[in-house]
Amino acid sequence: MNPIETATKESILSALNDLIDVVARLRSPDGGCPWDLAQTQQTLIPYIIEEAYEVAAAIRRDNQEEIVEELGDYLLQVVLQSQIAAESGDFTLEEVAQGITDKLIRRHPHVFGDVEVKDASEVRKNWEEIKAKEKGYDPKQVEKLSQNLKKYTETLPPLYASLKISQKVAKLGFEWKDEQGVWDKFEEELSEFKASLSTNDVAHQQSELGDILFTLVNIARWYGFDPSEALQGTNERFVQRLSVMEDLAENSLSEYSLEELEMLWQTAKQRLKG
Incomplete structure (x- = not known):
């Protein structure tokens, strides 16, 4: 039985409405909470990131009660962001929910349409092509690696982004011939970082440190480890x-x-x- 049938839609919607009402009350200029009223979309960014990590940590611990709590905290961030946006006339929670619903339907034509797929990889390929068309790109641009890698640098934590970038580039064949090559690269980067420390160029030093960290991520990939x-x-x-x-x-x-x-x-x- 579908979980949505066990917990009726009415009870789910009732709980969501209660949350929406509570957040609206917290943001009300008439008797609301001073802390909540002081928040903006920008000031809440650290909380969004923190709550996402706490959800992931609860899932790793396989603690279902904790997962429920942390997902609730994360859901609060979605509702709070939408409430703030609604107050300034930018968008509403309804638009957020409807937007993701429409996107899921569009990008799953094999479920909601008559498209046939063989496996998950074909689903992914169709997803990227549909996404490209939605954003006004030529679907062939999906194959441009730099486009995806730029997205990783903008949206993922740096360590995870480095792993994703190195994995994608390695698939192209832009890779060391053997593991000794990556160790040689590490020694080279370490030497360059040490040399930079004798200068007063902090930006250069930080750049060289970044090169070492990126190479360490590649070492982890070579040996099948997740650096994060x-x-x-x-x-x-x-x-x-x-x-x-x-x-x-x-x-x-x-x-x-x-x-x-x-x-x-x-x-x-x-x-x-x-």
């Missing part, structure tokens, strides 16, 4: 070890010498391994 997942794991392990250090320490960590902190770190590391 790898870094996320390191962040979590670091915080776990720091927490154990704080439990082991009798005083604030700021009162210990570097040597003492290193001893606490190694003890915490071994305890977590055990």
Whole structure:
């Protein structure tokens, strides 16, 4: 049975209407919330990004109750953005919902039309061609790699964008012949970064650092790793070890010498391994 049939459309719409009413009340100049009233579409950008990451984290933990909560927080951002836009006459939540509904129907002609497809890759190909026509491009432009890569640089977190870019370019054959090639490239970029540190050109130094990070992403790709997942794991392990250090320490960590902190770190590391 379709989940939409279990939880009736009426109850779903009722819950959404309640949320819309609450957000409208929060934004009301007459007795609304000062914080919500102070927000703009621009000031809410960090919250949109943060909530998206929290949804992803809940899904990784496979915690269904947490997923429900985090999806609610993310839905709030959609409603709040739409409320702000409606107040200035730009667009409404109705337009947002209708827009994505119409898009899904247009881009799934194999479901809502008479187009036949063989597999998911053909679905993707049709999707990109329809998208190109909608935006006024020649469908052949879909094959232009730079167009898609530019989108990644504008919309994805930098580390993930680097992985997507390197994956797409590698498929063209713009790739090292073997793994030694990518390691040689890393050594080259590391050397250039070290050399840049002897100058006062901060922009150049940052550029060289970016080259190192991009090469590290390529190393991860060569060995089948997800660099974002790898870094996320390191962040979590670091915080776990720091927490154990704080439990082991009798005083604030700021009162210990570097040597003492290193001893606490190694003890915490071994305890977590055990």
